[in-house]
Each structure stands twice: as C-alpha cells, then as structure tokens.
Amino acid sequence: MTHDQQHDQQSTSPSDDQQVVDRLVPVWLEETRRNDAEAARRADEGWQKGSLSPDAAQDLAHWVTARVTDTAFNEDEGPDVRGPARITPADKESVHRWLSARGHRI
Numbered sequence: 525m526t527h528d529q530q531h532d533q534q535s536t537s538p539s540d541d542q543q544v545v546d547r548l549v550p551v552w553l554e555e556t557r558r559n560d561a562e563a564a565r566r567a568d569e570g571w572q573k574g575s576l577s578p579d580a581a582q583d584l585a586h587w588v589t590a591r592v593t594d595t596a597f598n599e600d601e602g603p604d605v606r607g608p609a610r611i612t613p614a615d616k617e618s619v620h621r622w623l624s625a626r627g628h629r630i
Contacts, residue, residue: 536614536617536618536621538622538625540618541618541619541621541622541625542622544615544618544619544622545618545619545622547609548588548609548611548615548619549571549584551609552567552583552584552587552588553567553568553571555587556583556587563579563580563583566580567580567583567584575626576623576626576628578628578629581623581626581628581630582628582630584619584623585619585620585623585628585630588611588615588616588619588620589616591609591611592611592612592613592615592616593610593611593612
C-alpha cells in the first residue's frame with residue numbers, strides 16, 4: 525500500500541462512507557427500478573431495513589464502479605458516463621468500504 529493510499533484510508537471515516545452511500549443508493553435504486561423493477565423493490569426493502577442482500581450489494585458495487593464520472597479523462601479519451609449524480613473514484617471506494625464493513629465480498 526502506498527503512502528497516499530494509507531493517507532486516504534486514514535482520512536475517511538465510517539460516517540463519511542455512510543454519507544456517500546446515502547447520496548448514491550437512491551440514484552442506484554432509481555436506475556435499477558427503470559431496468560428491473562422487482563430487483564429494485566427487493567433492494568429497496570433491504571435498504572430500508574438496513575441491510576442489502578448479497579446480490580443487491582454486488583449490484584451496487586458494480587454499478588458504482590461503472591458510473592465513476594471523475595476519471596481525469598478528457599472527452600476524446602472517454603469514458604462518457606452520464607447520469608444524475610457525479611461519482612468520483614473516492615465515492616466508489618467509500619461504497620466498497622461500506623459494503624465490506626457489512627460483510628459483503630467486493
């Protein structure tokens with residue numbers, strides 16, 4: 525682990541990760557609802573109860589990874605990931621940490 529990675533891990537707290545998750549889960553659920561209403565319903569029920577199923581957790585992890593929009597690429601280099609929320613690599617790491625802290629394999 526590099527010094528920068530250690531610093532990043534030390535400078536985030538579980539409450540910071542929770543804030544990121546609280547911001548992004550509704551966006552994820554809305555997108556899931558458009559593509560698979562039943563999966564979104566099950567995931568939302570778990571979210572409301574404070575726990576995601578392993579499948580929902582895996583879907584969230586994949587979704588946040590695929591939606592990272594702050595990549596330092598320019599328009600010619602890509603990727604062009606449009607969506608209702610700006611998601612940074614740090615946001616992705618926060619979601620992954622949050623899921624891991626709850627026993628999900630990422």
